[in-house]
Amino acid sequence: MKIKETPSRIxxxxxxxxxxxxxxxxxxxxxxxxxxxxxxxxxxxxxxxGVVFWPLSSPGHPATLKGYQLVLRNVGLARGxxxxxxxxxxxxxxxxxxxxxxxxxxxxxxxxxxKYLVVLLMVTMxxxxxxxxxxxxxxxxGIVNTRWVMIAxxxxxxxxxxxxxxxxxxxxxxxxxxxxxxxxxHMTVLLKIILPLSKAxxxxxxxxxxxxxxxxxxxxxIYLNNRALYPLQCYLREMLVDSSGNQEIAISGxxxxxxxxxxxxxxxxxxxxxxLPILAIYPFVQKYFVKGVMIGSIKG
Amino acid sequence: MRLVDIKKDxxxxxxxxxxxxxxxxxxxxxxxxxxxxxxxxxEEYSPRGGITGSEWIGVKNFIDFFKSYYFGxxxxxxxxxxxxxxxxxxxxxxxxxxxxxxxxxxxFKKVIQTISYIxxxxxxxxxxxxxxxxxxYDGAFTSILLNMGLIKERQDLLALKSAFxxxxxxxxxxxxxxxxxxxxxxxxxSVDQELYEAAKIDGAGxxxxxxxxxxxxxLPTIIIMFILTMGNLLNVSMEKIILLYRPVxxxxxxxISSFVYxxxxxxxxxxxxxxxxxxxxxxxxxxxxxxxxxxxxYSETSxx
Numbered sequence: 001m002k003i004k005e006t007p008s009r010i011x012x013x014x015x016x017x018x019x020x021x022x023x024x025x026x027x028x029x030x031x032x033x034x035x036x037x038x039x040x041x042x043x044x045x046x047x048x049x050g051v052v053f054w055p056l057s058s059p060g061h062p063a064t065l066k067g068y069q070l071v072l073r074n075v076g077l078a079r080g081x082x083x084x085x086x087x088x089x090x091x092x093x094x095x096x097x098x099x100x101x102x103x104x105x106x107x108x109x110x111x112x113x114x115k116y117l118v119v120l121l122m123v124t125m126x127x128x129x130x131x132x133x134x135x136x137x138x139x140x141x142g143i144v145n146t147r148w149v150m151i152a153x154x155x156x157x158x159x160x161x162x163x164x165x166x167x168x169x170x171x172x173x174x175x176x177x178x179x180x181x182x183x184x185x186h187m188t189v190l191l192k193i194i195l196p197l198s199k200a201x202x203x204x205x206x207x208x209x210x211x212x213x214x215x216x217x218x219x220x221x222i223y224l225n226n227r228a229l230y231p232l233q234c235y236l237r238e239m240l241v242d243s244s245g246n247q248e249i250a251i252s253g254x255x256x257x258x259x260x261x262x263x264x265x266x267x268x269x270x271x272x273x274x275x276l277p278i279l280a281i282y283p284f285v286q287k288y289f290v291k292g293v294m295i296g297s298i299k300g
Numbered sequence: 301m302r303l304v305d306i307k308k309d310x311x312x313x314x315x316x317x318x319x320x321x322x323x324x325x326x327x328x329x330x331x332x333x334x335x336x337x338x339x340x341x342x343e344e345y346s347p348r349g350g351i352t353g354s355e356w357i358g359v360k361n362f363i364d365f366f367k368s369y370y371f372g373x374x375x376x377x378x379x380x381x382x383x384x385x386x387x388x389x390x391x392x393x394x395x396x397x398x399x400x401x402x403x404x405x406x407x408f409k410k411v412i413q414t415i416s417y418i419x420x421x422x423x424x425x426x427x428x429x430x431x432x433x434x435x436x437y438d439g440a441f442t443s444i445l446l447n448m449g450l451i452k453e454r455q456d457l458l459a460l461k462s463a464f465x466x467x468x469x470x471x472x473x474x475x476x477x478x479x480x481x482x483x484x485x486x487x488x489x490s491v492d493q494e495l496y497e498a499a500k501i502d503g504a505g506x507x508x509x510x511x512x513x514x515x516x517x518x519l520p521t522i523i524i525m526f527i528l529t530m531g532n533l534l535n536v537s538m539e540k541i542i543l544l545y546r547p548v549x550x551x552x553x554x555x556i557s558s559f560v561y562x563x564x565x566x567x568x569x570x571x572x573x574x575x576x577x578x579x580x581x582x583x584x585x586x587x588x589x590x591x592x593x594x595x596x597x598y599s600e601t602s603x604x
Contacts, residue, residue, distance in 0.1 A: 009506060016399055017408075023396070024415040027478065030430050031418070033440060049438040098323065105320040112309040117320055120327055126585075129334020130577035131557070132564040136340065136351065137333045156326055186315050215423035218539055222565060233425045240429025241543050267433065271426050278421050286414055293482045 038268040039063050042261050045268075067269030070262065077270065080232035087150050087231055088213045095209045096202060098156045103164035104190050121158045131222070138223065149223045150231070160205045167201040168194055204292040207285050214278060232274050239270055341574035354571070361575035370559060378555040381536045384469050386529060392473055393480030394522060398510065400481065401488045413485075416478025428543035431471050432458060464549045468540065487521040488514065523601040531588030534580050556580045 033052050037045060040056035041063055048056055055063035071077060102121070108114050129137075135144070143149045175197075176189045184192070195202065217233035224230060310317070341361055343354040365371055396416070403409040419427070434441040435457040445451045457463045495513045504512065538557035545553035556576060564573030596602035 006505075012506075013402070013404075016402055019399060020403065020408075020412045023477075024412050026474070027415050027419055030434065031422075033434075034430065049440070049443045051440040051444070098326065101319055102323045105316055105323065108313065108316050111313045111316055112306065114316070114320070117323070120324065124327060124331040127335060128331065128581075129337050130574070130581065131560055132570050132574045132577060133334040133337025133340055134330070135565065136337050136570065137329065140350075141329070152330060156323065186319060211421060215421075215425075217423070217425050222561075233423055236423070236425045236429065237543065240425065241432060264433075267429065271429060275422060275426055278423075279418075282418065282421060283414075286417060289417070290482055293479075293486070 034268050034271050038067050038265070038272050039065065040265065042066065042265040045264050046261050067262075067265040068273070070266055071269045071273050076227070076235050077232070077273070079228065080230055080235040083229060084214060084232040086147070088210050091151050091155065091213050092206050092210045094151065095155055095157070095160070096206055099160045099164055099205060100190065100195060100202070102156060102161045103168055104186070104194065106161065106165045107168040121161060125158050135222065144223050145225050145229070147229060150219060150229070153219045153223070157209070160209070164198065164201055164205065167198050171197055204288050207288050208292055211278065236270065236274055240267055338574060338578055340570050341578045343571050345571040361572045362579065364572065365576050365579065373551065374554060374556050374559050377552060378534050378536050381465060381468060381555060382533050384465060385472055385536075386533075388469055389473050389476060389480075390526065390529060392477045394484050396477055397481040397484035397488060398514065400485060401514075413478065416481070418478070419475045420479035424539050425543065427471065427475060428540060431467065431544065435463075435467060458544060459546065459548050461549055461552050464545070464553050468544065468553070471540070483525070484518055484521060487518040491517040519599070520601045523595050523599055527588060527591045527595060527602070530591040531584055533587050534584050
């Protein structure tokens with residue numbers, strides 16, 4: 001049934017479409033600016049004050065990949081990249097491992113005490129010790145300023161456990177019962193039957209965790225002093241935000257070749273260099289994120 | 301629960317309980333030990349004494365905080381940033397979701413949605429780096445404002461006290477509007493389509509359908525989100541603050557969490573800053589329960 005549209009409806013639709021286009025433009029503009037600026041000529045760029053819609057150049061000053069060449073040579077950034085890959089890789093694997101175990105334990109309905117495990121975890125969603133006591137605990141454990149603290153903090157997200165537990169409970173109970181009759185232990189049931197059937201939920205959890213870990217900087221600046229352990233985001237912070245003199249060291253990458261003209265170009269190239277993995281996987285994984293929010297909103 | 305049952309349960313489920321041990325240990329160490337560590341807030345902490353050997357001083361840390369010059373400034377800044385953020389950034393995703401819902405071209409809708417989520421995936425450090433660059437002395441946004449005549453002369457906007465709050469809140473809108481709308485779009489997609497058909501037959505226009513069907517349908521989602529937001533009223537995250545503020549803007553930008561970070565970790569005042577943190581949590585808790593109670597009474601939607 002097609003009803004003839006009223007004039008006011010048509011006007012609304014036009015305005016709405018324009019509004020949405022403006023929104024998309026605003027969301028993309030800063031990123032586009034950074035991307036285009038990163039290919040610009042450093043001399044022209046350092047004098048530019050407007051939005052960069054296209055790589056800047058002028059006669060005698062061509063657009064260039066120089067920024068990326070310097071970024072790739074930057075020792076600090078390379079180290080940061082390696083550290084971040086380590087934290088994301090090891091963190092995600094351990095997160096999936098422990099979250100699966102926790103969810104599995106909680107989903108055992110025929111046990112007397114597992115319901116208290118749920119309570120033990122849920123309570124921490126509302127009560128926590130806050131910054132200083134948590135720091136104090138880590139200090140007492142002796143893991144401040146080590147890689148371990150970066151892995152341990154936020155490793156087992158209660159929210160993830162609950163999502164996974166719900167997905168486990170939706171599997172038919174007969175599957176595992178028959179496996180147990182065949183003499184399969186808990187680890188076998190978990191690894192061979194339950195986890196393979198929960199791949200989609202595990203993927204969502206892994207993605208949330210990995211992206212969060214890739215972007216995280218707060219844990220690192222709270223717990224790490226040793227620059228050799230810094231994740232990428234900490235080097236980025238020094239290059240983009242810090243104004244205390246570390247900036248020049250970070251930008252020149254520990255070499256003594258700092259050049260004021262290259263500062264902006266290097267900042268832009270670094271942003272792209274550090275964000276590229278996220279932007280590269282974004283189109284393929286964004287639907288999982290949408291799915292994740294939906295699961296969260298239903299269960300939450 | 302009889303002893304026999306417990307014994308039987310243990311025999312049958314021993315291996316599950318063993319499996320749970322690492323989980324329990326993790327939570328005891330990294331979630332419950334810090335709660336015990338809140339005792340620091342009632343002590344005059346000394347590194348030599350540690351948590352058990354430091355002097356017990358009762359609520360002196362709290363009183364010191366309430367009497368200090370910082371108390372008023374922190375409460376004011378935290379509340380202003382928080383309320384300002386809620387007023388703008390809470391309704392923004394709802395409005396976006398409603399507008400997206402009106403788009404009839406599904407592909408166009410999908411494209412706009414996908415683009416609007418992108419800023420959420422960019423790291424806070426990069427976001428703040430871009431903000432600092434755009435609003436700096438020769439930044440692109442500064443130039444735009446100058447050309448539009450909104451500012452009189454070129455200046456570093458982040459060093460400007462009056463600009464900090466709008467910068468903080470509006471950059472938050474940019475980051476969160478698209479991603480925040482997902483949950484409302486989900487709620488919108490589950491609205492019963494027959495209601496609209498019935499309303500059309502009754503002669504209700506588009507606007508009245510929105511007012512009388514769409515909004516009431518997603519109201520429970522809105523209320524739950526609002527209660528959660530209220531529970532975080534004093535939790536203005538220091539993540540962005542400590543990247544964007546400078547000593548010149550501390551007056552308007554320093555919030556409770558950034559203060560705890562500076563005092564506690566950079567200056568080593570463990571006891572005092574733990575007390576400030578405790579105060580913060582108590583107020584948050586009270587706000588969440590109050591909002592929840594009010595909502596339960598008037599709208600029958602509540603978190604607990």
